[in-house]
Amino acid sequence: MPEIIPIGADHAGFELKERLKQELAALGYEPLDLGTHSADSTDYPDYAHPVASQVEGGQVRRGVLLCGTGLGMAYAANRHPGVRAAVAWTPEVAKLARAHNDANVLVLPARFVTEQEGIEILRTWLATPFEGGRHQRRVQKIEP
Numbered sequence: 692m693p694e695i696i697p698i699g700a701d702h703a704g705f706e707l708k709e710r711l712k713q714e715l716a717a718l719g720y721e722p723l724d725l726g727t728h729s730a731d732s733t734d735y736p737d738y739a740h741p742v743a744s745q746v747e748g749g750q751v752r753r754g755v756l757l758c759g760t761g762l763g764m765a766y767a768a769n770r771h772p773g774v775r776a777a778v779a780w781t782p783e784v785a786k787l788a789r790a791h792n793d794a795n796v797l798v799l800p801a802r803f804v805t806e807q808e809g810i811e812i813l814r815t816w817l818a819t820p821f822e823g824g825r826h827q828r829r830v831q832k833i834e835p
């Protein structure tokens with residue numbers, strides 16, 4: 692059964708979300724689109740919370756969010772216990788977010804990456820395992 696990956700965006704991330712949904716499907720995942728469904732102006736927390744809730748509740752292992760800078764989505768998603776939402780603007784940052792920080796939500800700054808960069812960031816984040824070891828101890832110290 693394909694892994695379900697919820698994905699959400701506001702208007703600033705809508706277009707790239709549509710492209711990343713195709714990419715997820717092409718890679719054998721099942722994207723679950725939690726909106727937004729048009730480029731009309733909307734509020735990023737309305738999409739961050741549903742995606743983060745699924746990760747927090749354990750229905751899914753990981754999720755993807757997009758907004759203009761990535762920051763608002765990360766702020767909202769990181770309010771959910773157990774969620775580690777990382778803004779990644781290069782594949783290298785995405786790789787380290789997985790390897791060192793065990794990021795379970797990828798946040799893309801849609802206004803600051805090209806479509807091709809967004810795809811590469813997504814692919815890298817999906818493919819990189821958590822290293823564990825000393826990073827496990829540090830990640831465990833995140834929850835206050």
Ligand code: RB5
Pocket residue numbers: 701703704735758759760761762763764
């Ligand atoms: C929308 O204009 C923009 O503020 C939003 O996409 C995001 O960048 C917020 O963090």
